[in-house]
Amino acid sequence: MNQPSEIPCYPAIVAxxxxxxxxxxxxxxSQLCQGAQRFNQLQxxxxxxxxxxxxxxxxHLEQRGIVSRKVFPTVPVTVEYSLTxxxxxxxxxxxxxxxxxxxxxxxxxx
Amino acid sequence: MNQPSEIPCYPAIVAxxxxxxxxxxxxxxSQLCQGAQRFNQLQxxxxxxxxxxxxxxxxHLEQRGIVSRKVFPTVPVTVEYSLTxxxxxxxxxxxxxxxxxxxxxxxxxx
Numbered sequence: 001m002n003q004p005s006e007i008p009c010y011p012a013i014v015a016x017x018x019x020x021x022x023x024x025x026x027x028x029x030s031q032l033c034q035g036a037q038r039f040n041q042l043q044x045x046x047x048x049x050x051x052x053x054x055x056x057x058x059x060h061l062e063q064r065g066i067v068s069r070k071v072f073p074t075v076p077v078t079v080e081y082s083l084t085x086x087x088x089x090x091x092x093x094x095x096x097x098x099x100x101x102x103x104x105x106x107x108x109x110x
Numbered sequence: 111m112n113q114p115s116e117i118p119c120y121p122a123i124v125a126x127x128x129x130x131x132x133x134x135x136x137x138x139x140s141q142l143c144q145g146a147q148r149f150n151q152l153q154x155x156x157x158x159x160x161x162x163x164x165x166x167x168x169x170h171l172e173q174r175g176i177v178s179r180k181v182f183p184t185v186p187v188t189v190e191y192s193l194t195x196x197x198x199x200x201x202x203x204x205x206x207x208x209x210x211x212x213x214x215x216x217x218x219x220x
Contacts, residue, residue: 012211013136013204026123065214086214093206094123100203101122104175104196 019064019090024049024057026094029066029083033091036070036082066090129174129200134159134167136204139176139193143201146180146192176200 020026024046031037031045043054058081061067066087072078083091130136134156141147141155153164168191171177176197182188193201 010137012208012215015211015215016207017130017136020127026127027120086210089210089214093203093210096203096206097126098122100196100199101125104199105122105125 015064016090016093019061019066020094022057022060024053025061028054028057028061029087029091029094032067032081032083032087036080038078038080042081061087125174126200126203129171129176130204132167132170134163135171138164138167138171139197139201139204142177142191142193142197146190148188148190152191171197 020029027046027049028042031042037045039054039058042058043049043051046054049057058067058069062069065084067081068084070080070082072080130139137156137159138152141152147155149164149168152168153159153161156164159167168177168179172179175194177191178194180190180192182190
C-alpha cells in the first residue's frame with residue numbers, strides 16, 4: 001500500500017495523463033519505440049489512422065516533449081519523428097500499463 | 111529504448127487507460143491509497159466533487175476491479191470503499207506517472 005507521501009500529486013499526473021488523452025497517442029508512441037520513422041511509414045504502420053489524426057497526434061506529442069521532429073532539406077522535404085528521452089521514459093509507463101492490463105484486466109499479450 | 115517485444119499491446123493498455131479516463135478517477139485512487147474510506151469521508155477529502163461524480167467514479171473503479179465496496183448492516187447502512195490488490199498495483203503506475211510529470215513536465219511535487 002502506498003503511503004501518503006507517495007500519493008500522486010495532481011499537476012504532474014495530469015501532465016502525464018494528457019499525453020495519452022488522444023485516441024492514437026499510445027499507438028504512435030509504441031510505433032516510435034522501434035526507432036525514428038517518417039510520416040508515411042507511421043501512417044502505413046497504424047492501420048486506420050487518417051492523415052489529420054496522425055498530424056494532430058504528432059503535434060500533440062511534440063508539444064508535450066514526447067516526440068521530436070527532424071526536417072531534412074531533401075526535395076520533397078523529409079520529416080522524421082522519433083521519441084525524445086522524455087518519450088522513452090514515458091514509454092516505460094505504457095509498458096507498465098500493459099503489464100497491469102495483462103495481469104489484472106484478464107487480457108492476453110496478443 | 112524499448113524493443114518491439116516490449117511494445118504495449120493495445121487491449122491491455124486500453125484497459126489501463128480507461129481506469130483513469132474519468133476526471134476524478136486518479137483523485138479517488140490516491141485518496142484510497144491512505145486506506146479504506148466511507149463515501150462521506152471521500153467527499154470531504156475531494157474538494158469540489160459532487161455526489162453524482164463521486165458515485166459515478168466509484169462505480170467506474172469498482173467495475174474495473176480497482177475499488178471494492180463493503181456494506182456494513184448498520185442503521186443507516188455504512189458503505190466503505192478500499193483499493194483492491196489490482197487497485198494497489200494500479201496506484202504504482204500513478205506514482206510513476208507523477209514521477210514522470212515531475213522529471214519531464216517541469217512540475218513540482220507541491
